């Protein structure tokens with residue numbers, strides 16, 4: 516007989532004791548410890564942020580000079596603060612410009628994207644749906660991530676995992692798969708961690724392309740949405756934890772949107788590209804002044820710790 520799943524394991528208890536909203540906090544902490552995927556002062560986009568433990572951890576790392584913008588289909592459970600903005604909706608239904616509009620400077624981009632998004636697990640095809648989500652995240656990067664930026668993205672291991680990893684590799688200088696200790700033994704989840712983003716040719720590019728610093732732990736070598744947008748005020752905390760309703764959109768198999776950048780090809784002078792050249796963002800540190808979200812419907816949530824839930 517197989518061992519019953521231990522719901523309240525060490526990390527669950529630790530999260531409760533240390534005031535994190537979910538045990539997943541320790542996955543990001545361990546990834547951070549190994550790869551330093553987030554830095555003080557970073558502007559971070561957190562995809563699939565509810566209930567909010569990654570935002571708590573990210574908020575601690577980026578500090579007062581940084582900013583974390585999170586989005587989830589579900590409401591997050593964070594108390595308001597001026598350094599963390601929470602949107603409720605489909606990460607792929609919101610126009611990227613709306614996400615960027617929450618940054619304190621015009622023309623700026625995020626330094627890091629973190630995605631803990633997961634499809635609704637049904638036992639069959641979960642890995643394929645997870646790979647689809649990841650491809651959509653990769654497809655979003657050229658619109659939101661600064662050159663040289665970093666990515667941390669959850670994926671369920673399966674037939675498509677090596678392909679998605681390769682697709683990510685074609686967009687980053689360094690890219691690896693990593694499984695933190697806090698991941699449950701029975702889980703098939705892996706995390707793709709990458710640094711040194713370079714947008715595929717033709718995609719909207721913005722921000723400087725300074726050589727990415729090799730972070731500790733890296734070693735060497737390293738669509739249009741059919742769903743209506745989305746930005747809505749955060750609602751009251753849900754009664755139960757762990758529910759992962761996934762929009763119809765995320766259940767649909769998405770095709771890879773990433774193609775390797777041909778080395779010799781000239782950059783297309785797209786509208787987005789010309790915009791990007793106006794103001795570099797990746798080397799820029801966030802301004803001292805507090806960001807003011809331009810959308811009245813975006814509400815800021817805090818890094819305040821509460822009880823732990825169980826993603």
Ligand SMILES: C[S@@+](CC[C@H](N)C(=O)[O-])C[C@H]1O[C@@H](n2cnc3c(N)ncnc32)[C@H](O)[C@@H]1O
Pocket residue numbers: 536537539540562563564565566567568569570586587588589604605606607631632633634758759760761762765826
């Ligand atoms: C494992 S949970 C994230 C836990 C979170 N990182 C934390 O530490 O609190 C995965 C989340 O992905 C969200 N999700 C899945 N598909 C999404 C989508 N298309 N847009 C936004 N959120 C999505 C789910 O609603 C769910 O809350």
